[in-house]
Every structure is written in structure tokens, then in C-alpha cells.
Amino acid sequence: MGTAGWWTDSALEDALSSDGPRFDFYQAVRLLELLSPDATPVGDGIRPDLEAVRFQSTVEQAFTGTDIASVELDANDHEQALMRVNFMGLAGALGPLPAPYTRMVLSRLQDGDPVTRDFLDIFNHRLISLMYRVRKTHRVGFGGEAPDDDHVAKFLYALFGLGTEGLRQRQAIPDVALLRYAGLLAQQPRSAIGLQTLLADYFKVGVTARQFSGHWVRLDEDQWTAIGASGRNQALGRGALLGQRIYDVQGKMEIQLGPLDLREYLDFLPVGQGFNSLSELARFYLQETIEFDVRLTLKAEQVSRFSLGSHEGARLGWTTFLKTQPVHEDVTVGLGIAT
Numbered sequence: 001m002g003t004a005g006w007w008t009d010s011a012l013e014d015a016l017s018s019d020g021p022r023f024d025f026y027q028a029v030r031l032l033e034l035l036s037p038d039a040t041p042v043g044d045g046i047r048p049d050l051e052a053v054r055f056q057s058t059v060e061q062a063f064t065g066t067d068i069a070s071v072e073l074d075a076n077d078h079e080q081a082l083m084r085v086n087f088m089g090l091a092g093a094l095g096p097l098p099a100p101y102t103r104m105v106l107s108r109l110q111d112g113d114p115v116t117r118d119f120l121d122i123f124n125h126r127l128i129s130l131m132y133r134v135r136k137t138h139r140v141g142f143g144g145e146a147p148d149d150d151h152v153a154k155f156l157y158a159l160f161g162l163g164t165e166g167l168r169q170r171q172a173i174p175d176v177a178l179l180r181y182a183g184l185l186a187q188q189p190r191s192a193i194g195l196q197t198l199l200a201d202y203f204k205v206g207v208t209a210r211q212f213s214g215h216w217v218r219l220d221e222d223q224w225t226a227i228g229a230s231g232r233n234q235a236l237g238r239g240a241l242l243g244q245r246i247y248d249v250q251g252k253m254e255i256q257l258g259p260l261d262l263r264e265y266l267d268f269l270p271v272g273q274g275f276n277s278l279s280e281l282a283r284f285y286l287q288e289t290i291e292f293d294v295r296l297t298l299k300a301e302q303v304s305r306f307s308l309g310s311h312e313g314a315r316l317g318w319t320t321f322l323k324t325q326p327v328h329e330d331v332t333v334g335l336g337i338a339t
Contacts, residue, residue, distance in 0.1 A: 013073055016081075020071035025085065028068060029053060029132050030142065032081050039080075043133030048125055053081040057089025057124040059105050059117055088128045090120045148176035160185030171280045172273075177202070178284075185285065192253065195285050199255070202281060203274065205264060208256045215252040215291060218245045253290055255282060258297025259330050265298045269318055270335060294335040303327040 012031055016023065023031075029042060032053045039052035048054060058069045069084040089095045091102045105116050136142050140152045154163070156179050162168050168175045178185065181201075184194050192209040200207040225233040225240045233239040257268055257278075267274035275294070282292060305323035306314040314320050318333060 016071045017073055020068045020083070021066040023068060023071075025067040026132065026135055026139075026142070028071065028083065030136075032071075032083070036079075036081075041133075041136075043126075043129035043136075048129070049080065051080070051129070053083050055125045055128040056082060056084045056117075056121050057092065057095075057128070058084050058086050059089065059092045059102060059109065060086070061093050061099075061102060061106070063093055085128060088131060089124050091117075148179065153179055156182040171284065172276045173202075173281055173284075190285060190287065195255075195282065198285055199257075199278065199281065203257070203278065205257050205260060210254040210256070212249050213252050213254040213293060214247060214249045216245045217248045217251065251291055252293065254293045254295060256295040256297060256332070258332070259299045260296060260302075261299060262302040262304070265296055265302070266319075268294070268296055269315065271315070275335075295332055296335065297330050297332045300327045300330050303331050 012035065016028060016031065020028065029052075033039065033042060036052035040047065040050040042051050042053060045051060058064070064086040067085060067087055069086050071084075072082040074081070087094060091097050091105050093102075095102065105120070108114070108116050137151070140150075153176075157163050157168070157175070159182050160178065162175060162178070181198055184198050187194060192211050196207050196209040199209075219241070223233065223241070224244055225231070225242070227234060233241065255278075258265075260268065264274070266272055268278060269275060278294065286292070303321050303323060306320045321327075321331070
């Protein structure tokens, strides 16, 4: 990947120094943390001098228009940045201290005595640091961890059954891809429209989920009816059955994908990668309580006549179309129950 137009460390430092007031406060602090990876995260330590940035609140009686007044890099012996901010100060127009205290601090600053301001900045720094830490903790993607490994991701994983490490990395679909669908996966009970929405968004194809398609279920031997003194399940209207299987209307649904182009169609065949991902994602959503058939609809213009020995190869029942005339309607192929 090319790097044209990317910001370098020196370019960021120059921009922060010269145009600090134009930056968002949280973004500026985050950039300063990234520029000093060995520093203690802001607000996390007990020694402010080891953090990437030191905060100082401006003392003004006027209302300013920006959060940041200035940013000064390498402002002390610890190579620590100094950020002057226009909010969260104890003194000033927005501070909680009475106006006479603000005038006293300003008067001493005019006389070249910053001691009172520096004393207040001991508390200002901590208050501002804690405010930044709160935002960093509760803002998704704001921390330095990988998106699938931060505390918010762990909360979301727990909502849909992947709360522990042992439950992850067991599917063809990357776990991080499921975070986008935490709302759908956390819903109970699961629904056909939820499955349809999930699959359509993940695979970027048309999906139709049809319920109650029905299928034959073979019974265990202990459920069969046997007559005689030692028989079982003989009560008419209660347990007696003719045969070794029953037709279950509620236990299976049908998932139809399409219309698809030929590349998508081949990918969703059982020999393709898309079929495995589709089966695993559907089973994960359905929680293995319902069987499902997969049906693929190929666009009419994508239907081609097969020939033996072709480079792609003919797959009987899937791509062996006996085409003698132009096809004007989409073609649907059933793949049976996904396993």
C-alpha cells in the first residue's frame, strides 16, 4: 500500500505545535500518546511527569472559542508535551473559584509570579487527565488495543456467547466480524428476518429466509411402535406410530441466495469457501436448533453450457446446464441440508 499523503511523526508534531487550537482535545491527547509510546498512559499512573503530556489550564476572564490554547512539545526535562487548555480550570471564567481568586492569580502572573497558577495546575492536571481517561475507557475504538481485544469488544462477545477465549477462533468466520452484529446475535428469540439481515449484510448478496419448509425426521428405535406383550408405544392417539420417521414442519427452513453472478454462485457451492462460511454463520445464529436447506439462484445471463474437459470442470447437478437456447429466467439449484 502506498503512503502518499500519510502524516509522519514530524508532520504531526509540527501541526500540533503550530495549529494546536484547531485540534479536538481528545484527538490531540491521543496523538501525543502515540508519539510517546513508552510514556505512562494519561491518567493511569501516579507520576504525572512520566505521562506523555502535562496539562495546564489558562486563567482568563474571557470566554474562549477553542478547547486547546496551545501545545508545546518537549516543554521540560522529561521531554513531556505541555498542553494549555481553556476548560476544566479551577480559576478563570469557567472555573468554580470566586472571581477574586481569578483576579489574584492574574495579578501575580502580571508580576511574574506563577506559583499560585502552578499550584492550581497540580489539581487541574489530574482532573483533566481523569476526564480524558473516562472518554478513553468508554469510547469504542479510542483505546490503543486492537478492536477485537479491547474491553468493549469483550463485553460484546459476552452478549452472544463468545465471552471466554476458549469459545473463540473456532469458526471459519473471524470473530471480530461478528462484533458488527452483536445486536442481532444477542436477540432472543432468534428470528428468520434476523438471519436474513445477518447473511445479506455479511455476504453482500440477496438473501431470503423461508420458514416451515419441513423435512422427514428418522426416529430412534426406542420411539418405534412395537405390538405384543413386550411392545411399546402402543396407545392409539397417544404414542402409536406407523413407520420409523415423521414429517416435521417446524424443524427446517430454507435459505435462498441470489440472484448471483457466476463467481458468487461457484463460491457458495459446497466446494467453495463461501458455503462453509454461510453454513457456520447460519448455524451459529440458529444455535443448531433448526435444520436448513441452501438454494442458489444464478442470474439468467450467467448460465453457460457446460463442456467436458473445460478448465473450470463440470460439477454434476450444480453447473451441468444443458443449454441449447438462450436462458431468460434465473436458475435455482437446491443444495440440500447444510452440514
